[in-house]
Amino acid sequence: MPTERLSVVVTRRLPELVETRMSELFDVALREDDTPMTRAELAEAMKGCDVLVPTLTDRVDAAMIAGAGDRLKLIANYGAGIDHIDVATARQRGILVSNTPGVVTEDTADMTMALILAVTRRIPEGLALTQSGGWSGWSPTALLGGRVGGRRLGILGLGRIGQAVARRAKAFGMQIHYHNRRRLRPEIETELEATYWESLDQMIARMDIVSVNCPHTPSTFHLLNARRLRLMKPTAVVVNTSRGEVIDENALVRLLQDGGIAGAGLDVFERGAEINPALRNLNNVVLLPHMGSATREGRIEMGEKVLLNIKTFADGHRPPDQVVPSML
Structure with a gap:
């Protein structure tokens, strides 16, 4: 009997190659337009998914995490910086956080x-x-x-x-x-x-x-x-x-x-x-408009790291790029 696929919500448009691969692996909800989610949209997304894939435009603070559903177990950030995520509160709720270091x-x-x-x-x-x-x-x-x-x-x-x-x-x-x-x-x-x-x-x-x-x-x-x-x-x-x-x-x-x-x-x-x-x-x-990491190669590599973190988590292991409060 096939294992139920993880429910994944992606908050922004990602490179087509990354979105395609993510759709093949998971039950993924992709963003239709390249605009940040409103706070209400983000809160709603966090209530029903297993994995959230946010970016630096999403403020995943203590209040957001407190309102998350019991299914949410991984926040797989698309990006290296995680100052927009309350990692300590996520850990208290039993939610893992990963990022994409080294790529950019x-x-x-x-x-x-x-x-x-x-x-x-x-x-x-x-x-x-x-x-x-x-x-x-x-x-x-x-x-x-x-x-x-x-x-x-x-x-x-x-x-x-x-x-x-x-x-x-x-x-x-x-x-x-x-x-x-x-x-x-x-x-x-x-x-x-x-x-x-x-x-x-x-x-x-x-x-x-x-x-x-x-x-x-x-x-x-x-x-x-x-x-x-x-x-x-x-x-x-x-x-x-x-x-x-x-x-x-x-x-x-x-x-x-x-x-x-x-x-x-x-x-x-x-x-x-x-x-x-x-x-x-x-x-x-x-x-400049925050374009320091804006290369096609870099954006795809970031997506590949996100995929690896989610896939490793889905297989029952610790994501390779897991972030813990002591690292901050």
Whole structure:
């Protein structure tokens, strides 16, 4: 007698290849359009499924988990970041949580370097000038940016992505510095030629470029607050491809407007898609729509990890990418 297939709810449109494979394996409810579920829709979905596949646009908080049905036993997140899921409450309810770590490392590191170059070399300004028809020819003093070679790069969070950024930056001739909760092993520091700073304040004050590559947790919320941002050199720039909540966005805007720092490259924002209007009016800021991990290869690999986590769970085993509160 065939085993009953797991009931799976997917909250956003995924690559067609992933959706097809998921439909073959499970009793899956797919999203018809690529819009986030409303809170009411998400709550309803969680009442009747065995597995929920959310994304970072779904806030699966304590209240949502409290209202989930008894069938829900796995939240298989499509993405590495899980700050939108109350993992501790899920665990108390006997619900496992998994994610997709490691998949977006290279793609996000590529985008970090792209933002560093875009800000320091004023690429968007040059693009706007040529597309508007305002460029009349080469000039020795036009759109002068800065050379990245020899600059000090301070990486906030030297995990998978931070290390991938360091490797790229090293190839560009940059000096690598980092701040972490815990210092890395000597062999990793040697490979990356990275200098560890126990004091974030001291590192921030001495860097030419600061790259945010740490997750959003209660301890990293506004880690770059107004006081710390003011420590940066007026010629320095900050780049964030991690989580918007790590930077106090209002404080950053004031500093950029006053010339306290030279520029910023942001792929993420403190309030998600609600970008501070003042940021749009600054020509020393490069803004991207959270596209750091947006490659076809990466999105499919993320889906494959979700499938593996669900399939392993369905077979009665622990998902390979299970997240537990002690990891946060």
